[in-house]
């Protein structure tokens with residue numbers, strides 16, 4: 149059966165449709181560029197997120213008796229730092245655990261602290277612990293630490309931090325700290341090492 153071929157007037161795109169298409173394209177490109185600017189901006193400021201670190205520490209006392217009880221006194225300065233130029237930071241729920249050979253000695257905690265832009269705040273803790281019961285292996289470890297003149301404690305925990313951006317906005321961060329605090333038992337000096345929740 150032969151087909152009927154009809155030749156009608158060519159349908160032309162209305163200029164308004166073209167206009168709308170161009171406007172939509174411009175809006176889409178603008179959104180993509182804005183997104184990239186925010187993303188690059190975030191990458192640039194990201195290394196400056198609020199963080200916590202160990203600024204200093206000292207081993208004041210390390211004593212163990214034959215019964216296997218360890219007595220110690222350690223001071224630790226935890227620094228909450230906000231390198232941001234524009235926003236004040238709020239740290240909350242700082243909770244760190246100090247342990248020796250897996251034995252929890254102390255919790256270093258802090259509630260809410262405010263750190264202005266480009267400022268830091270030091271939290272000083274003095275841990276006094278008497279009669280931490282050690283098993284024979286742990287006692288050997290203490291003796292070995294004395295001989296080597298290096299003793300390690302573990303400091304582990306987390307803190308929350310937040311930037312206030314404008315009257316309503318905020319950016320939240322979750323900081324994790326996991327490091328070894330090393331001291332010379334002979335004079336109690338802290339052996340500085342990188343102990344920070346900063347990712348880089």
Ligand SMILES: *[C@@H]1O[C@H](CO)[C@@H](O)[C@H](O)[C@H]1NC(C)=O
Pocket residue numbers: 297332334335336337
């Ligand atoms: C503590 O002892 C270590 C190792 O013996 C030494 O390197 C360090 O300088 C001493 N620190 C002080 C403050 O005397």
